[in-house]
Amino acid sequence: MILPEIASTYAFPPGGLPPQDTDPAGSAIFTQAYAVLPANTQRDIVTSLLPGWDGARAWILARPLSGFAETFAQLAVELAPGGGSATPEPDANGQAAILVASGALRLTIAGARHDLKAGHFAYVPAGTAWEICNTSDAPACFHWVRKRFEPIGAGDPLAPVVLHEADAPRNAMPGCEGVWETQRFLDPADIRYDFHVNIVSFAPGGRIPFAETHVMEHGLYVLQGTARYLLNTDWVEVGPGDFMWLRAFCPQACIATGTEPFRYLLYKDVNRHPALSLR
């Protein structure tokens, strides 16, 4: 698939407030199986400040809802100039995956500094000290997926990963003539990872041609293009900046519409036994 030129910015919540003549009905969806938070609902009044962060506001797009039955939290974070955190992760076992949407960020992981721009991905293993700050005089925005690490007690500790989208391996889905591909930031063969964060791309007209139904959850932030997305039994029209949260076993498929590639950032929990009930 011919992907577009590497973007200089990636989709991110618009903030602000829509005009008074906007019809608010019918855009966001929340069900037992999935939720859709369209870009036009990601406004100023749904943001949160975060303990340990300065000059920062966050759209908390997903979090475990039923105790710890769900696996992840997903945030879109906007940093004012000079904003950031020296203690970003409150959970001692929390891991981070970051995709920079716009601006200039300095990420320091275990003392090693990385200057990041739009399209940079970073993985921070659990228990690793990290800091992040906006080094420019304009806002800097990034997507942040958090998951509590489930160690398997074997192998070396995981190492940090910092990689630009342009350098991420591209894997074509077999038998799809290049219309469906996945850019992988974390090695899919490395069982130490308990989640993956990828960018999935479909050429116009490309599709997930069956209702994928699996135990893995998803957070799915649309970066570019449009599609009809099947969520459980509903077809939903989605476009840039729309966020989808899929619980375990939510059936899913899509058909890319429009004339440009349909691309999204995908979170997926992987590689672990399901926890059994205590009873």
Ligand SMILES: NC(=O)N[C@H](N)C(=O)O
């Ligand atoms: N909705 C998705 O993009 N699902 C992926 N094919 C996946 O689960 O890997």
